[in-house]
Amino acid sequence: xxxxxxxxxxxxxxxGRIRFxxxxxxxxxxxxxxxxxxLQILQGHRYAVLxxxxxxxxxxxxxVRGLVFDRHQRLLIHSRPSFDLRYAPGEDANGLTPLRRLGxxxxxxxxxxxxxxxxxxxxxxxxxxxxxxxxxxVAVETHQLxxxxxxxxxxxxxxxxxxxxxxxxxxxxxxxxxxxLRGLRRKGYRSGDEIGQAGLEKLxxxxxxxxxxxxxxxxxxxxQKVRVIDRLKATPGHNxxxxxxxxxQQAAYDALKGREGAVVxxxxxSGAVLALVSTPAFNPNAFAxxxxxxxxxxxxxxxxxxxxxxxxxxHFPPGSTFKIVTALAALQEGVISPDQRLFCGGSxxxxxxxxxxxxxxxxxxxxxxxxxxxxxxxxFYQVAQRLGVDKMAKWARRFGLGSPTGIxxxxxxxxxxxxxxxxxxRFGTPWYPGETPLVGIGQGFIGTTxxxxxxxxxxxxxxxxxxxxxxxxxxxxxxxxxxxxxxPVRAATVKLKKGTLxxxxxxxxxxxxxxxxxxxxxxxxxxxIAGKTGTAQVAEMxxxxxxxxxxxxxxxxxxxxxxYAPTDKPEIxxxxxxxxxxxxxxxxxxxxxxxxEAWFLSxxxxxxxxxxxxxxxxxxxxxxxxxxx
Amino acid sequence: xxxxxxxxxxxxxxxxxLSITLALLGIVTIYSATCSVDEECSRYLATKQSxxxxxxxxWMVVAFSVDYQRLNRWVYPIYGAVxxxxxxxxxxxxxxxxxQRWLDLRFFALQPSELAKIVLVLVLAKSLCYxxxxxxxxxxGVPLMLCAPVLLLVLLQPDLGTAVLIFLxxxxxxxxxxxxxxxxxxxxxxxxxxxxxxxxxxxxxxxTRIWTFMNPESDPLGAGYHVVQSKIAIGSGRLWGTGxxxxxxxxxxxxxxxxxxxxxxxxxxxxxxxxCVVLLTAYTLLILLALRVVRRAQDRFGVLLAAGVSxxxxxxxxxxxxxxxxLLPVVGIPLPLISYGGSSLVTTMLALGxxxxxxxxxxxx
Numbered sequence: 001x002x003x004x005x006x007x008x009x010x011x012x013x014x015x016g017r018i019r020f021x022x023x024x025x026x027x028x029x030x031x032x033x034x035x036x037x038x039l040q041i042l043q044g045h046r047y048a049v050l051x052x053x054x055x056x057x058x059x060x061x062x063x064v065r066g067l068v069f070d071r072h073q074r075l076l077i078h079s080r081p082s083f084d085l086r087y088a089p090g091e092d093a094n095g096l097t098p099l100r101r102l103g104x105x106x107x108x109x110x111x112x113x114x115x116x117x118x119x120x121x122x123x124x125x126x127x128x129x130x131x132x133x134x135x136x137x138v139a140v141e142t143h144q145l146x147x148x149x150x151x152x153x154x155x156x157x158x159x160x161x162x163x164x165x166x167x168x169x170x171x172x173x174x175x176x177x178x179x180x181l182r183g184l185r186r187k188g189y190r191s192g193d194e195i196g197q198a199g200l201e202k203l204x205x206x207x208x209x210x211x212x213x214x215x216x217x218x219x220x221x222x223x224q225k226v227r228v229i230d231r232l233k234a235t236p237g238h239n240x241x242x243x244x245x246x247x248x249q250q251a252a253y254d255a256l257k258g259r260e261g262a263v264v265x266x267x268x269x270s271g272a273v274l275a276l277v278s279t280p281a282f283n284p285n286a287f288a289x290x291x292x293x294x295x296x297x298x299x300x301x302x303x304x305x306x307x308x309x310x311x312x313x314x315h316f317p318p319g320s321t322f323k324i325v326t327a328l329a330a331l332q333e334g335v336i337s338p339d340q341r342l343f344c345g346g347s348x349x350x351x352x353x354x355x356x357x358x359x360x361x362x363x364x365x366x367x368x369x370x371x372x373x374x375x376x377x378x379x380f381y382q383v384a385q386r387l388g389v390d391k392m393a394k395w396a397r398r399f400g401l402g403s404p405t406g407i408x409x410x411x412x413x414x415x416x417x418x419x420x421x422x423x424x425x426r427f428g429t430p431w432y433p434g435e436t437p438l439v440g441i442g443q444g445f446i447g448t449t450x451x452x453x454x455x456x457x458x459x460x461x462x463x464x465x466x467x468x469x470x471x472x473x474x475x476x477x478x479x480x481x482x483x484x485x486x487x488p489v490r491a492a493t494v495k496l497k498k499g500t501l502x503x504x505x506x507x508x509x510x511x512x513x514x515x516x517x518x519x520x521x522x523x524x525x526x527x528x529i530a531g532k533t534g535t536a537q538v539a540e541m542x543x544x545x546x547x548x549x550x551x552x553x554x555x556x557x558x559x560x561x562x563x564y565a566p567t568d569k570p571e572i573x574x575x576x577x578x579x580x581x582x583x584x585x586x587x588x589x590x591x592x593x594x595x596x597e598a599w600f601l602s603x604x605x606x607x608x609x610x611x612x613x614x615x616x617x618x619x620x621x622x623x624x625x626x627x628x629x
Numbered sequence: 630x631x632x633x634x635x636x637x638x639x640x641x642x643x644x645x646x647l648s649i650t651l652a653l654l655g656i657v658t659i660y661s662a663t664c665s666v667d668e669e670c671s672r673y674l675a676t677k678q679s680x681x682x683x684x685x686x687x688w689m690v691v692a693f694s695v696d697y698q699r700l701n702r703w704v705y706p707i708y709g710a711v712x713x714x715x716x717x718x719x720x721x722x723x724x725x726x727x728x729q730r731w732l733d734l735r736f737f738a739l740q741p742s743e744l745a746k747i748v749l750v751l752v753l754a755k756s757l758c759y760x761x762x763x764x765x766x767x768x769x770g771v772p773l774m775l776c777a778p779v780l781l782l783v784l785l786q787p788d789l790g791t792a793v794l795i796f797l798x799x800x801x802x803x804x805x806x807x808x809x810x811x812x813x814x815x816x817x818x819x820x821x822x823x824x825x826x827x828x829x830x831x832x833x834x835x836x837t838r839i840w841t842f843m844n845p846e847s848d849p850l851g852a853g854y855h856v857v858q859s860k861i862a863i864g865s866g867r868l869w870g871t872g873x874x875x876x877x878x879x880x881x882x883x884x885x886x887x888x889x890x891x892x893x894x895x896x897x898x899x900x901x902x903x904x905c906v907v908l909l910t911a912y913t914l915l916i917l918l919a920l921r922v923v924r925r926a927q928d929r930f931g932v933l934l935a936a937g938v939s940x941x942x943x944x945x946x947x948x949x950x951x952x953x954x955x956l957l958p959v960v961g962i963p964l965p966l967i968s969y970g971g972s973s974l975v976t977t978m979l980a981l982g983x984x985x986x987x988x989x990x991x992x993x994x
Binding site for chain 2: 037
């Protein structure tokens with residue numbers, strides 16, 4: 001007990017007011033407690049989730065894209081580590097000094113660096129230089145302290161070892177578009193991802209892409225990674241083995257180089273694509289590096305349209321190469337016998353229209369063999385007239401003309417096989433008899449793609465089977481398990497009498513080997529080739545025939561040559577087109593010869609190729625499990 | 630020196646012990662608040678705050694040793710000194726975060742607006758203690774004249790939070806001193822009428838803060854970031870909390886100002902609702918103990934002085950927690966005894982010393 005404690009006495013005037021303040025304090029306590037109850041108990045779960053999502057971030061681990069090999073296991077595409085220099089001006093960035101230093105260090109254009117850096121917005125940053133070489137990486141890393149805001153970022157970059165040579169077949173990657181993303185989000189794609197935008201890269205995307213993995217990381221408020229909580233490994237994409245033979249592809253590309261044209265080489269007995277070249281081409285590595293606006297403009301607005309795949313995306317009048325179809329149709333339909341001769345005096349009159357032969361004074365008396373060998377137009381004008389356009393169209397379609405071949409590439413043209421019904425539909429006018437002879441020599445309305453023509457001539461070589469062209473043999477997992485295997489698909493079988501084929505084949509042999517053959521320049525010392533030239537008029541010349549080389553480039557004739565080899569037991573079929581190349585025999589035939597010879601030489605030395613692949617792989621990846629085989 | 634035995638016996642132990650306990654809890658929480666993702670926690674600020682606590686303890690002892698009646702005579706000189714300090718802040722103060730609030734004293738930065746709160750309590754207590762209860766508005770002339778320069782100088786820094794706080798403390802003292810109820814109503818109506826005019830004088834960032842307070846989610850990365858992150862920290866503590874040093878919002882630095890104004894969010898994340906109830910109760914107890922001093926004081930000066938200090942503790946505590954939990958706009962008022970900050974801690978200890986002063990002398994008259 002405290003003796004000195006007196007009973008505390010409150011000054012009376014304050015009593016009420018103190019009670020008021022006490023009440024106020026208790027009220028505040030109640031209010032704040034209620035508030036905390038609301039936040040921590042009633043909404044606690046929600047805030048706990050928000051806290052978690054603050055803390056945890058999902059980071060993607062991109063999958064390594066599958067490799068692509070040719071039929072001899074030669075590597076065509078791989079993904080390699082590539083280094084970009086990125087610039088993200090932080091708060092401590094001191095103006096443009098680091099950029100100047102970088103420009104000096106790498107002997108790069110400082111002005112351009114500054115211009116690029118101008119686009120850096122906030123913390124996202126921009127890529128200053130893409131795919132820099134190793135010495136540059138080392139230089140930047142060692143001078144890191146002098147280069148605030150500049151860092152090296154590494155990513156897998158697609159590398160096309162065959163550059164322009166396989167551009168149209170292999171395609172390229174590009175950033176996923178908003179529309180594509182809509183459908184693919186479920187499959188793990190995210191904006192900013194790269195996806196196949198053309199060719200093999202696009203159509204085999206599901207096999208090649210693999211599946212990206214991810215890791216849950218703890219981050220702090222500035223987004224810095226603190227630690228990895230768990231990780232789901234990325235599944236690498238599958239490797240693809242093509243039917244392509246790079247030796248043949250290379251020969252075709254080299255032979256075509258500098259021209260606008262296409263070469264298609266098919267395996268006669270399966271329709272497998274051995275080569276598919278369109279020139280001019282583009283370098284898919286430029287797409288992988290990222291195209292500048294100017295590069296893209298050049299690619300898309302170039303008059304030579306390098307992005308256009310001439311083997312199948314556009315159709316051309318087949319010219320005299322179509323005479324093969326006309327001949328087969330005529331013999332099968334019995335409108336003419338092989339030995340029946342027709343007179344060619346250099347021109348043919350239909351109604352009031354005079355159609356010329358390419359040879360001014362004509363070929364004289366012509367039978368089927370001579371007509372094909374010398375490519376007599378007047379003979380086929382008459383045969384076409386006897387057949388009628390509908391029967392010609394029927395046979396053309398049996399060989400796959402007039403509809404897409406069904407190859408697994410985008411944008412394939414159907415070509416055009418005209419008949420009466422088509423004319424009525426298209427123009428609302430009847431078919432004029434004068435139009436039939438032109439179709440018989442592959443002129444007029446008719447249009448075909450080089451791929452269709454290769455497929456057609458392959459059918460002639462194999463006895464009448466039209467295969468759907470294909471170029472992927474198999475898909476193999478990185479562990480070496482075969483995931484998919486592809487084989488020939490029969491699109492149609494054309495029933496032909498043995499004699500009919502014999503007549504045509506003998507003629508096609510003599511086109512190359514005969515004394516008066518139009519494709520003597522396709523003759524090879526290595527292998528016997530049979531084929532048919534074509535010189536397709538672009539502009540209709542009225543009056544006097546003019547030599548093609550005297551015409552302006554845009555209206556010069558297209559040069560064609562379709563062929564197969566070896567003649568005794570055909571294995572490959574070739575279609576060659578040189579746009580505005582002039583005469584088929586002069587321009588297209590030598591290209592075909594080079595291609596066939598390349599195939600003949602590449603033949604069976606597969607053991608060498610495999611060794612080369614091993615060396616290549618080791619050089620590229622160091623020691624690691626072999627992917628295919 | 631002869632010490633009056635009554636003083637020793639009447640010493641307000643509960644108030645003293647509770648104050649020190651809360652200040653120690655503050656140091657423990659500051660230690661956690663300054664822990665970041667690195668495994669090692671920095672003891673730097675917690676240690677600094679311990680030194681401030683020792684300094685605060687010294688001033689507390691000074692504040693309860695000198696009889697508050699003798700202090701009465703020193704009120705105006707002290708007032709003058711603080712007004713000069715506030716003026717100096719505007720002239721040579723350190724600018725931080727858009728306002729000039731600190732004076733660089735070499736060893737530490739002094740925040741005179743903290744001292745201003747307590748000086749104002751003294752001035753009002755002194756000037757109002759001679760009035761008879763039921764006085765009218767006109768009698769408030771002199772006190773208002775004394776308040777005006779302090780308020781103005783704080784507003785010029787600009788420190789809206791402290792200005793509002795000073796106003797609220799002043800109001801509490803005025804009400805306690807017995808202003809006529811009718812006058813109080815007039816005054817309140819006039820104050821509310823003046824609000825739109827006052828709005829015009831606010832800095833844009835202050836206006837933004839008030840708007841953001843109305844709807845914090847509207848700008849979660851900008852002005853609303855503080856409150857959104859603070860609510861997430863508090864809410865995710867749930868019933869039992871994440872545990873001491875385990876708050877992810879704090880450790881990953883999502884929380885802004887986590888060792889100063891927003892320290893309650895750190896505490897709430899780590900200790901949960903249960904810990905918060907304990908802390909709230911402790912604070913309420915502290916304020917009720919302060920009000921007990923008011924109730925027991927034996928003269929008007931003592932009553933008003935204790936009432937002013939009680940109001941100061943109450944408003945700071947309520948505004949801070951209200952602000953951190955998103956009930957009030959963010960105005961930059963620290964949580965007394967717990968938030969890091971030398972000026973705030975020393976001032977609060979000093980104020981508590983004054984309370985103990987009044988309390989221990991309740992039987993000497």
